[in-house]
Amino acid sequence: MKKIINIGGKDYTMQSSALTQFKYRDMTGRKLMQDINKIKDLREKNDDILAVLDDFLEILLQITYVMIIESDVKQVGSFEDFLKGIEKLFDDVKWVDEVIDLAVTPISGGNQGNPQQFAK
Numbered sequence: 001m002k003k004i005i006n007i008g009g010k011d012y013t014m015q016s017s018a019l020t021q022f023k024y025r026d027m028t029g030r031k032l033m034q035d036i037n038k039i040k041d042l043r044e045k046n047d048d049i050l051a052v053l054d055d056f057l058e059i060l061l062q063i064t065y066v067m068i069i070e071s072d073v074k075q076v077g078s079f080e081d082f083l084k085g086i087e088k089l090f091d092d093v094k095w096v097d098e099v100i101d102l103a104v105t106p107i108s109g110g111n112q113g114n115p116q117q118f119a120k
Contacts, residue, residue: 001105002071005098007064008088014064015071016102024066035059036103057089064099 002015021032028035039059042052065079076082 001102003098003102005064005095005102006092007095008086008091010085012064012068012075013071014067014099014102016067016105017070018106020067020070020103020106023070024063027066028062032063032103033107035063036100039100060096060099063103067099067102 001017002013004011004013006012024030024032024035036059039056042056061083062079065076065082068075068082076085
């Protein structure tokens with residue numbers, strides 16, 4: 001599935017497919033669904049966002065980057081170049097949920113909720 005998501009005033013076309021989880025693992029060395037569950041847990045269980053912000057942002061931005069690359073590698077250069085291009089991460093936070101929802105779409109079939117429930 002492809003979707004245009006605006007981050008910091010810039011539109012990025014992102015794609016999520018069965019390939020996404022493998023590209024994510026190749027690029028980060030971690031499993032996509034474990035990291036998605038981790039950022040969901042960080043959001044739900046921590047009142048002090050500053051205490052978890054580093055982990056949350058690292059995972060979220062890596063997921064975002066992988067889906068941008070999957071859609072069209074020409075949109076951004078390296079991960080560092082992608083990060084340099086974002087001037088305002090949280091003027092509008094709608095993109096955070098959009099990225100997470102898009103990332104789980106191939107696994108959940110578009111259903112919202114815990115992606116692990118679909119793996120049973």
